[in-house]
Amino acid sequence: MNDYIQSMIEWIEEHLTGTFSLDALSKYIGYSPYYCSFKFHQATGISMRRYVLLRKLYLSTENLAKGGKVIDIAIEYGYSSQEAYSRAFKSVFGVSPGELQINQRPVQSYAKLTLMQKGEGKNMNFKEEVKQLQNKKAELFDTDVLNIFNGQRMYDEFHSNKVMGNSDYVPFNEAMCVHPTSKRIFDDQFIQLRAEGHQSSVESYKKMVIEPLKPLFQNYYNYIVVWFGEDVFCQMNLLTVLAYLEQSNYKGKVFLNSFRDDEFKVNQTELLLGNYLDVYEEVFLHQQKPSFELLPVMYQAIELHLSMLAEDNSVKKYIKNKDHLSEFELVKQLISVFPTLGYGDLQYIEIIKQVRKI
Template sequence: MNEYIQQVIDWIEANLKEEFSLEDLASYMGYSPYYCSFKFHQATGISIRRYILLRRLYLSTEDLANNRKIIDIAFDYGYSSQEAYSRAFKTVFGVSPREFQLNQMPIQSFAKLNIRQGEDGWRMNISRETEVEKLRNRKQELFEKDVLNILNGQIMYEEFKNKKLMGESDYAPFNEAMCVNPTTAPIFNQQFIETRAAGHRETIENYRNKVIEPLHHLLKKNYNYIVLWFGEDMFCQMNLLTVLAYLEQSQYKGKVFYNSFREDEFKVSQTELTLGNYYSVYEEVLVHQRKPTNELLPVMYQAIELFLEMKREDNIVVKYISKNKHLPKSELLKQLFNVFPTLGYGDTQYIELIDKTVK
């Protein structure tokens, strides 16, 4: 079945800029339109038309970055007008094409799906050292002693610290998964620690040792610069939102840089952030699970949409698991990693959903 779905994806990709016809796809595949549509949704978790929409809009961001005329881009990707393209773009990314073009903001990638992905999953195809060296050439001041690098997770932290990738600067890991379990309005205080520990079924002591103690540089020292290294998936973005909210809560006055990257390729997009609205967004989204009222970077806007979707009992992952519960757990787990890379979930989150859904 995976081979069949990959053929469907390959045909769609070859015809992305053409007017889509489910009948033409079905004729090419030799099956009925209903069968093609049903099997695609079962294997990927989204409809064919949704896949095409997201791929076209994602690819159009490269044209915007190259300063092509928006109306030409709209017609290239099958929109009847610039207005129709702009509406679709803002719905997905939270900003207009013009705003994106002017500010070159980081977005969450929507790469071509590869159902035939290998056993070992995604692999970095660019070394971290090479990409970090490019950053050094652009901003040497971020490699000095008055800089704190906050990295998403212990593994990334250990690599950066042991290799001193960011020169003489300090390092701290954020070992959390803020996309799951309740949280509190105050961040990193006793109430926060107790709430998060309970959600993770950890003792307070273990939680302190795993999450709070490694952040001692952030909690105890002052820095002129803080550099945040978080991927563009939903898991990382909710962690990023929490750290940004804490910086506002603690009235941090220095400069903040966000280094965004995709997990399958370590190509860094660096953006200087202005603090001011992240704490209110944190309260709206993570505490109260509501849509934010402030404009955000597209990558965070997209992640919040996914976060709120995952709070529904019939979310996209639960539906996918229900349709594929005949698979062995190990195979289903592998498929979930392949199909939902933008979530960034780990084994723990997926296994909990599988056990809850497959009864």
């Protein structure tokens, strides 16, 4: 059946401009519209119409970046008017097409789905990208700079090779997308709650998460560069770090180096602190949508994060439809099917156990 689903995806990709027709797709595939729609959702964890919407809107951001007229882009992607396109665009990215075109900011990539087996992850071929960054902002490679990386792997790669010159490096080894947290970030209550959520001792948690961050707690830096991907996992960690910087009254400059999960292409954006601590409380403590304007990539990630709090979320539905698969095989599929979440083995195993009541 995966061959049929992949055929649907290939057809959709060839017909993303103009008005999408489920009837035309069903005729091409040879199954009824209902069957195509049902099987697509079952195999991919997303409705076909939602997939088409996200792919069209993501591809349209590339047109906007090239300076295309909003009305022309709206017509190209099958919208009845510029207003209809703008409404759909803002519902996904949190800003209008015009706003994004004027002030280019990172958005969460929504790549073409593939049900084929994927490789072992992105190739950390970063030398050329970092060289370009250094040509743009050489000051971010000096001793008064702290680089904060999402996780140990990227930290090890950059630190061992001194990629960022004389600057300092720390990893943030957390998964803020799961488990409770506290209002004060990195205090005793935070550590206790996070350790309990991860089923870890306080001592182990401190060794894994808190101790590597000592340069952040003890030193002052004129610049902080945060290296975080586009997915939910990374963006929820990023939100926590930015909220902490506000909580600690950091006065220097902050730059986000965001990158896609399937390739190391860096998008550098200067961030202005001011509302991240409020957003942290809204999202993590009250499970509410933020009331402040955010980078589109973080806005999208928060939407997905909050959707995952629902009892019958898309991942749980997918797991229920795959009760014939082993835990190992199911985790591999979940990582492939839900790339925008960015969850790892541990997060998915926990959800599988919840669904299967193991």
